[in-house]
Amino acid sequence: MTDLPVPIGLLAELTHRCPLGCPYCSNPIELTRTNAELDTKTWINVLNEAASLGIMHVHLSGGEPLVRPDLAELTNAAHLAGLYTNLITSAVGLTVQRFSELRAAGLDHVQISIQGVDPARADSVAHFKGGTRAKLDAAKRIVEAGMALTINAVMHRNNMDELPAIIGLAENLGAGRLEVAHVQYHGWAIPNRAALMPTREQFLEAEQIVIEARARFEGTLVIDHVMPDYFAERPKACMGGWGRQVIVVTPDGRALPCHAAATLPGMIFDNVRKKPLADIWGHSEAFNRFRGTQWMPKPCNGCERAEIDWGGCRCQALSILGDATATDPACALSPNHARMKELASASATNTYRFRRIGG
Amino acid sequence: MTDDTRPKLAPGVKLHTNAKRGTVLLAPERILELDELALSIVAQFDGKKRISEIAAALAKEYDENADVVRADIDSLLKDLAAKGYIKS
Ligand code: SF4
Ligand code: SF4
Numbered sequence: 001m002t003d004l005p006v007p008i009g010l011l012a013e014l015t016h017r018c019p020l021g022c023p024y025c026s027n028p029i030e031l032t033r034t035n036a037e038l039d040t041k042t043w044i045n046v047l048n049e050a051a052s053l054g055i056m057h058v059h060l061s062g063g064e065p066l067v068r069p070d071l072a073e074l075t076n077a078a079h080l081a082g083l084y085t086n087l088i089t090s091a092v093g094l095t096v097q098r099f100s101e102l103r104a105a106g107l108d109h110v111q112i113s114i115q116g117v118d119p120a121r122a123d124s125v126a127h128f129k130g131g132t133r134a135k136l137d138a139a140k141r142i143v144e145a146g147m148a149l150t151i152n153a154v155m156h157r158n159n160m161d162e163l164p165a166i167i168g169l170a171e172n173l174g175a176g177r178l179e180v181a182h183v184q185y186h187g188w189a190i191p192n193r194a195a196l197m198p199t200r201e202q203f204l205e206a207e208q209i210v211i212e213a214r215a216r217f218e219g220t221l222v223i224d225h226v227m228p229d230y231f232a233e234r235p236k237a238c239m240g241g242w243g244r245q246v247i248v249v250t251p252d253g254r255a256l257p258c259h260a261a262a263t264l265p266g267m268i269f270d271n272v273r274k275k276p277l278a279d280i281w282g283h284s285e286a287f288n289r290f291r292g293t294q295w296m297p298k299p300c301n302g303c304e305r306a307e308i309d310w311g312g313c314r315c316q317a318l319s320i321l322g323d324a325t326a327t328d329p330a331c332a333l334s335p336n337h338a339r340m341k342e343l344a345s346a347s348a349t350n351t352y353r354f355r356r357i358g359g
Numbered sequence: 360m361t362d363d364t365r366p367k368l369a370p371g372v373k374l375h376t377n378a379k380r381g382t383v384l385l386a387p388e389r390i391l392e393l394d395e396l397a398l399s400i401v402a403q404f405d406g407k408k409r410i411s412e413i414a415a416a417l418a419k420e421y422d423e424n425a426d427v428v429r430a431d432i433d434s435l436l437k438d439l440a441a442k443g444y445i446k447s
Pocket of ligand 2: 234235299300301303304305307309310312327331333334
């Protein structure tokens with residue numbers, strides 16, 4: 001066992017409630033109900049524990065974190081603990097009033113997700129009318145206040161053609177960062193895979209557009225491109241490696257190494273209501289299960305990339321191969337890589353299953 | 360970059376110190392580790408001090424030639440600006 005890594009980020013999933021219903025939401029299919037959510041005091045305790053563990057970024061996320069009336073209080077607690085506070089929001093509900101509260105509380109950065117630039121089309125994907133308008137208003141307010149803004153655009157088959165317009169929008173809004181994020185097939189995106197998966201041509205074109213835009217906006221707009229695993233030859237390091245950088249805390253207080261880890265069978269997750277975060281990070285079975293390289297099967301075992309991508313995504317190995325301990329099939333060295341390619345080219349359907357609490 | 364430029368960190372970028380890691384530069388989703396000299400330079404980027412003043416002060420502090428320090432500042436600034444850590 002090597003030295004215990006020091007985590008960098010806390011993904012605080014404050015709630016699963018959200019006025020929107022995107023069909024690619026990374027929340028689990030089993031959503032947590034309001035009365036099971038952690039209370040203010042417990043969250044503040046978690047934030048303080050995170051800071052003493054060495055964590056630097058806290059991502060206040062959901063669901064839609066704005067549905068929690070104590071969001072400003074939690075932001076302030078994180079700020080006072082010395083954490084960098086990042087609000088991940090749909091911006092629906094980010095009114096003038098709420099925004100000024102959050103700003104006063106010490107919020108450092110806001111990430112707004114958009115579904116596209118065409119309001120009718122985007123609102124229909126998010127299953128929410130008027131959402132696009134609200135997002136743009138909020139984005140303008142943030143930039144005018146001199147706060148850092150990231151636009152997160154979730155890309156899929158039906159909005160890939162809007163990419164140039166999305167880049168233009170981020171520029172016009174004065175965002176400092178744009179995240180072009182292809183749908184990752186976890187949570188709600190799995191049952192919707194066939195309707196969301198882009199074609200290979202679409203993907204390659206998007207890549208070209210991003211490369212050109214990066215050169216054009218160097219120094220003014222940072223563009224991050226989150227690649228879809230289905231067209232990759234090597235997997236991504238899951239959350240920077242299992243149990244290496246990130247702790248996810250779910251609305252009901254379970255601490256997970258990744259937001260989809262709860263889908264893994266037989267895993268027991270400790271709860272922050274019962275155990276200190278440092279204890280969970282260092283000693284819990286779940287965090288140690290796939291930490292490091294000991295657990296790896298062939299071809300990861302002995303592979304020169306073992307400490308680069310850490311064998312890829314456990315949840316993807318499970319959802320595609322039915323085996324969480326297998327090499328991520330996104331890797332071309334995996335004996336099951338062909339299975340992944342097949343899914344990427346599987347025929348399209350055009351109906352979504354929208355996320356709903358109580359399903 | 361002229362003598363009178365007053366460098367400032369971009370919105371959402373800040374220096375952060377914690378016991379486990381020392382001081383780093385934080386930005387949304389990014390962390391930049393800097394050496395001691397770079398850290399003392401960045402700490403001066405408050406949007407008020409001019410490059411010429413920063414160079415003079417640091418040259419004195421480190422007992423270095425002001426032109427050498429100035430060259431360090433310029434190259435650091437260029438690098439940080441390209442990565443979006445500095446708003447030009
Ligand atoms: S195991 Fe997979 S789903 Fe879970 S965070 Fe890692 S990459 Fe994402
Ligand atoms: S074999 Fe495993 S460690 Fe090697 S590149 Fe593939 S997933 Fe990564």
